Amino acid sequence: MYILLPMARTREFEPETVLDAALDLFWRKGYKACSMADVVRHSGVARYGLYQAFKDKDQLYCAALKRYQQKIHDHFVKPFSGRRASYQSLVEHFDRVLDQLENGEHQGCFAHQAAIERGGKHPDVDKVIQCIFDNSRKSFQTVIENAIEDGEIRPLPVEELVIYVMGIQRALIAMTKQNCALDERQNYVRCALALMKP
DSSP, X not given: OEXXXXXXXXXXXXXXXXXXXXXXXXXXXXXXXXXXXXXXXXXXXXXXXXXXXXXXXXXXHHHHHHHHHHXXXXXXXXXXXXXXXXXXXXXXXXXXXXXXXXXXXXOSOHHHHHHHHHTTTOHHHHHHHHHHHHHHHHHHHHHHHHHHHTTSSOOOOHHHHHHHHHHHHHHHHHHHHTTOOHHHHHHHHHHHHHTTOO
């Protein structure tokens, strides 16, 4: 917790609250269109306190990206661990993705957006983006290896199947941005996953 002292008044704020506000703005508006002043207004934190905690916009953006990494790990990556995840885990994963895209405030993947906007421009951002993609790839790889071992999907090269599954996810994001109906997206996922079965 940071202690802020704007104009002789002590003010406290939770970093997660500010990072959630910053993440929301960066995700909706993009890096270039979002200013520190926007974050101050959106979060209610004093400008002095924001700069005290995060030196500049680049540092705040990187911290917001790490916050996103934590959120997707808890919501999408973590469910693949703790039990023998296999084909049904993929089905449940894409149910969660569909629900998030349909009912969430944001459409798309903030890591992909960050890669397009800030990739190659800030080494710390590049590291977080790569870590997010690597974790997703490893999670899918574990699930696919288990599903092949259990005879639930065809024994094709694991790396090719990982790319295929990640492609399904990217396609869903694109379909959502194009305002495709929910039932169309659901049918797409069902057919795409069914093609993997023996």
